[in-house]
Amino acid sequence: MTSQTAISSAEHNDHDVAVIGMSCRLPMATTPSAFWSLLKDGRDAITDIPVDRWGTPEESPEESAESPLGPAGIPRRGGFLDHIDGFDSRFFAISPREAVAMDPQQRLVLELSWEALEDARIVPGDLDGTRAGVFVGAMNDDYSALARGNGVDGITSHTMTGLSRGIIANRVSYTLGLRGPSLTVDSAQSSALAAVHLACASLHAGEATLALAGGVNLIMAPDSTVGASRFGALSPDGRCYTFDARANGYVRGEGGGLVVLKRLPDALADGDTVHCVIRGSSLGNDGTTSGLTVPAQEAQEEALRLAYQRAGVRPSEVQYVELHGTGTRVGDPIEAAALGAVLGTGKPEGSPLLVGSAKTNVGHLEGAAGIVGLLKTALSIRHRALPASLNFSTPNREIPLDQLNLRVQRELTPWPDEDSPLIAGVSSFGMGGTNVHVVLSEGPAGTSTSARAGAGASEAASFEGPCVWLLSGKSAGALADQAAQLHAFATDHPEVDARDIAHALATTRTTFEHRAAVIAHDRTDLLDALTALQDGRPSPHLIHAGQQPRPTGRT
Structure with missing residues (x-):
């Protein structure tokens, strides 16, 4: 045990990062408060694919094996947003012609950035010329596939910037006049949490004085769903059965979320509300495994140990982990084994590590999945309650929960030990092996919204x-x-x-x-x-x- 890991979990350090603002646009939850309502009520937001997304049933070739709406074993359900074509271009001083050429992921991230800053009680215009950074995870480019389907006649002067994934982050920096680091991160399904890790590193290094970090994922073309289905990733039931015996793949989801980050000492000096604190994080890769997309237990264990070492948190102090938890037959047992080895077996007997996955509520947001997990955990800390992980009844026979000292959170409850500092982890893994784990805790006394709520x-x-x-x-x-x-x-x-x-x-x-x-x-x-x-x-x-x-x- 290093001197870092011996630090009391109640103590905060200069390297801690405060989450001072949040925004999200998720299926059936367009704000963090709506997302919390969805979580605490134990609801899922999985529906049939909107008929206006890929054409009406009459227009879709339902009898074709190529059709994601057809009966050829291709799931027709997911977590979808309403009206992803809507955008107030005038608000952001963008011409209607350019707005049409922009990937809706760019447009959504602009909106989320504004909302996150307002949640942090920051006037966006006040950041003009500052070294605020933007870090956005994104892995899909459905709109680019649709636009290029129009051929060379569909190319305009706005096509290059409108379809570039790099511009998703840069568009925010340009619109708000931000001069800190600005990058779109693609590490596959771990992209959003990797973006958060990089944002924290930038704040530690002094490259950024404030950071917007998160991810976005929109499902705009049938091709990407067909690809995921033929790869064997999707559940034919249209459900994510995390750690359950029925686990047979995931259901896709779309949306996005951002957090506003600031070094904790700066947040305290500025009198910011602290939703939660990022105590530490790690970023690594599986390396060579039995297959490109097969995860490695040893590498996941390494990611967990490094994150908690950096956070100065002992395994026994961790009360909850938000899983990557896609509900796949290969991935779930490996994730459970790694958690048990590093955290579960380090906890006292009779005090198992609680685990759950927001993917059971809103689907797997792929490149944005990590920010969904972080937001769920931040809201759980803020409200001092743990919501249920859905679709769990019988444990996967390959996951010996009792032996690993893990327990799936099956109902809304208070935290297991509210007298101790609330501490949780969030995992996110990419199909190419990029693993990210982030350690969260409640903020110092008197800095959070929950601490003030009872006095209203x-x-x-x-x-x-x-x-x-x-x-x-x-x-x-x-x-x-x-x-x-x-x-x-x-x-x-x-x-x-x-x-x-x-x-x-x-x-x-x-x-x-x-x-x-x-x-x-x-x-x-x-x-x-x-x-x-x-x-x-x-x-x-x-x-x-x-x-x-x-x-x-x-x-």
Whole structure:
């Protein structure tokens, strides 16, 4: 045991990295709070392939063995986003012609970047000229395949930049004026978590002062699903049976997620909310195995040991691991054996290591899978609860859970030992052997949202005098959308103090040309004014830019 591993898990070090902002767009979960609701309720987001994705059933050759919608053993289910063709190009100062030529993965990452920074209470414009970095994992290029199918006549002046995977990260840096490292990472299915590892390394080295890190994956062409099916990776049941006897492959999923990262000392000095802390991570490869895509237990053990050594965390202190957990017959037993050897057998008898996989909820997001696992674990730390891993009933006979001292998390529960620091790991493995493991823990006392939640008011409108919410948008429609989102948030989160939201809107949001102010004395006035703004109606508690305040008759 090195001097590093002897450090108490409650102690934080200068090399720790704080997660201060999050965003996601996942099947049936377009925000981190919606993702947490999906997880805690034990729901899955797996559906039939949308008929508008690859053509309607009438247009699709259902009787063809080439068709992913056909009966020839090719799965027709997955985790899909709605309306991946939608994009507000004007918001990002992109012409409609260029927007059409852009891979929707570029467009989605732009949106996620803005949302993650807002979640971190950072005005995106304030980063212009700083050494903020962007690290995005992506492995698929379906849109490129579709575009090139149009032949040379479909090539425009925007095709080269629109289809380059490298531009997925660079587009964010260009749009926001960021001068730190900017790269798209492709290590196959471990791409997103590899991007997080590289972002942390960049922060440690001083190359970046802040980093956006995560991944994206969109399923836009049938070819990639056909390829995965013929490779033998996909479950014919359209389910991911992680560590279960029924494990027969994975179900594809799409979406993306980003986190905003900052060195923990800097985050504490800046007064940032700390969702969780990245204590350490490792990145390596299987090397030569019995096959290019066959994982190596020894290499996975090495990745785990190195990550926890760097984190200064003892195996006995780890309470949960978010698995790579694809539900494959070869991969699951090897992952379980490595976890048991490094972590499970190091825990006391009767205190097994809890494990689970978000792939059972939203599918395998391939190049973005690692960020999904990290977000799930960060939200679990934030809410101090562990959600169920779905589709598990009978253990895979090749996974002796009791012997390995592992237990699949089968229901929503508190953490096993809430009196100890919450510590978890996240694994992500690429089919070419690139293994990543990240160690997470809760932040220092008083820095997280969960630490403050219990101190909030019993309802959102804990008013002392008038409360002012400032809203703005690049168009009247965008302003109305902001009102609708705030109305939904205030309704769904009555525990949040309205004055905290007022402060955030005034100090951490970009101001656009279309503006309005809601001035309310109680919760009813607040919600009524937001509804009026959404519907384009006047309200005595609503002021548009340039409009004089109207008396409310209150003192």
